[in-house]
Amino acid sequence: MPTPVRDALEKALAGINDSASDGRVTFTKVYTERARAEADAADQRAKAGVRLSPLDGWVISIKDLFDxxxxxxxxxxxxxxxxxxxxxDAPTVARLRRAGTVIVGKTNMSEFAFSGIGINPHFGTPGNAADKSRVPGGSSAGAGVSVAEGTSRMGLGSDTGGSIRIPAALNGCVGFKPTENRIPKDGAFPLSYALDSIGPLAxxxxDCAATDAVLANEEPWTLTPAPLNGLRLAIPRGRLFSQMEPEVERGFDGSVARLTKAGALVSDISIEDLLQELADAMAKAPFVAIEAAAIHADWLEDRARDxxxxxxxxxRVGAKAGAADYIRLVNKRKELILRMRDRLADVDALILPTTPIRAPKIFDLISSDDQFWAANGLVLRNTTVGNIFDFCGISIPCPQTKGLPVGFxxxxxxxxxxxxLRMAAAVEAAFKS
Incomplete structure (x- = not known):
């Protein structure tokens, strides 16, 4: 017999209370009574043999940037x-409600979604699900913790430079960043108009595939894993593999060995020239910073102390860039996307560590600007490539890693x-075998 939704909700609420009393601040708002009503309605539907969607009765959370x-x-x-x-409600939230989900609350995040670390000086910082003294990853910080600790089956997040995949990697769950224009972004407070993507952590x-279909307003589909035998996977060796923790390297190499044994065709590929041209183009200011400066222009200086x-x-780095800088960057990005598509024409997927480091200590990053900026740059480095080059991407926990989670x-x-998603399902199965 399936567990009644109300029971699952009450377990989640108890976990949220325990987490809050432990100082994790995973949620900024909890919808206790509304969620109970939604859970009871889901149980009544189940008794009547009615199911609104494959997500009906799921206890979920939404990031605190969705209306x-x-x-x-x-x-x-x-x-x-x-x-x-x-x-x-944001269209994504409305679609999840129509699908019969039970929204337990809003999850904590980096301020304005502008950090891959997840520290928040206003609401507090959720401790990592594997070690509460460590950062959760950002910006969908609470979403990653809520899924990994079991207070949500799915956490709705956003990803501008890795904000879904980073917390998934650091907390040990799955995070899916869809193609940028796949899911409507209305009703989600923006960080970058061009780079933001909406997607699930689960x-x-x-579960990510089922959620994606609801968010994209598509019919449910059966997720059949792609055959691993003959799958063409490419590793972009170079700068994306520098400054890697030994534990991350071991986790990634062990994962690749499993896939090779299962018949995947794994080879190296160079995209260094494209990455260097991108770095040169963004030397004055990153794409995301320029768009963020426009979004926050009305209060950037008047509310600076807040x-x-x-x-x-x-x-402020983005605010220093001019219109000509932005236009040149937009056009250069278009060119690089087309060249990357040509480069990857014979590849099914790129594979690499989601982040080159595991979750650092919260205290260390709060105490030191140098350590914060170094860690922030590292956790965002590999994932941001996917946003700039208009990829879809997914982070899956590496198998058999000791201690803190590592993302693949x-x-x-x-x-x-x-x-x-079909390829990822096959990889996930290989990791669990």
């Missing part, structure tokens, strides 16, 4: 606390989302 009707969306900031409440590739200083510093990332060209 919920009647509530102010804070996006992890103190600046937005006084803003007008949302008039309607316990399995199958920002997380580290977020403010990154936005697969990334494919834009529009190959379902194909990537």
């Amino acid at each position: 919920v009707a009647g509530e102010t969306t804070t996006a992890g900031s103190s600046i937005l606390r006084g803003h007008a409440p949302a008039l309607a 316990r399995s590739v199958a 920002f997380d200083p580290r977020v403010l510093a990154r936005i 990332m697969m990334t494919a060209l834009a529009g190959q989302d379902r194909r990537l």
Whole structure:
């Protein structure tokens, strides 16, 4: 007999209370009574043999940048606390409600989604699910913790430079970043108009695939793993493999060995020239910082003291760029995307560590700007490539790693989302065998 949804919800609520009392601050808002009503409704549907979708009855969380009707969306900031409440649910939230999910609460995040670390000076920092003294990864920090600790079956997140895949990797769950234009972004407070993607963190590739279909407003589909035998996987050796912790290297190499044994065709590929041209193009300011400066222009200076200083510093870098700089960068990005598509024409997916390091200590990064910026740059380095080059991507936990989780990332060209999910399902099965 399946566990009644109300029982699953009460277990989640108890876990949220335990986590809060332990100082994790995983959730910024909990919908206790509404969630109980939704859970009871799901149980009644189940008794009647009615199922709204494959997600019906799932206890889920949503990142605190998605609009919920009647509530102010804070996006992890103190600046937005006084803003007008949302008039309607974000389309993604509305689709999840229609699918019969039980939304238990809103999860904590990096302020304005602008950090891969997950530290938040306004609401507190969720401790990593594997070790509460360590960072959760960002910016979908609470989403990753909520899934990994079991208070949500799925956490709705956003990914601009790795904000789904990083917390998935550091907490030991699965995180799927779809192609940028696949899921509507209305009602989600933006970080970058061009790079933001909306997607799920969950316990399995199958749960990510089921959620993706609902978010994309598509019919449910059967996730059949792709054959591993003959799958063409390429490793982009070079700068994306520098400064890697030995534990991450061992976890990645062990994962590759399993796939090779299963018949996957693994080879090295060089994309160093494209990455260097990208670095040169963004030498003055990163793409995301320029767009963030436009988004925050109305309060960037008037409310400067209310920002997380580290977020403010990154936005100010973007504010120094001019219109000509931005236009040149937009055009260069288009060119690089086309050249990357040609480069990967004979490859099914790129594979690499999601992050070259495991979760650092919260105290160390709060105490030292140098350590924070070094760690932030490293955790974002590999994942950001997927956003800039318009990939879809997924992070899966590496098997048999000791201690802290390590993420294994697969990334494919834009529009190959379902194909990537099928490949990821096969890889996940190989990792568990």
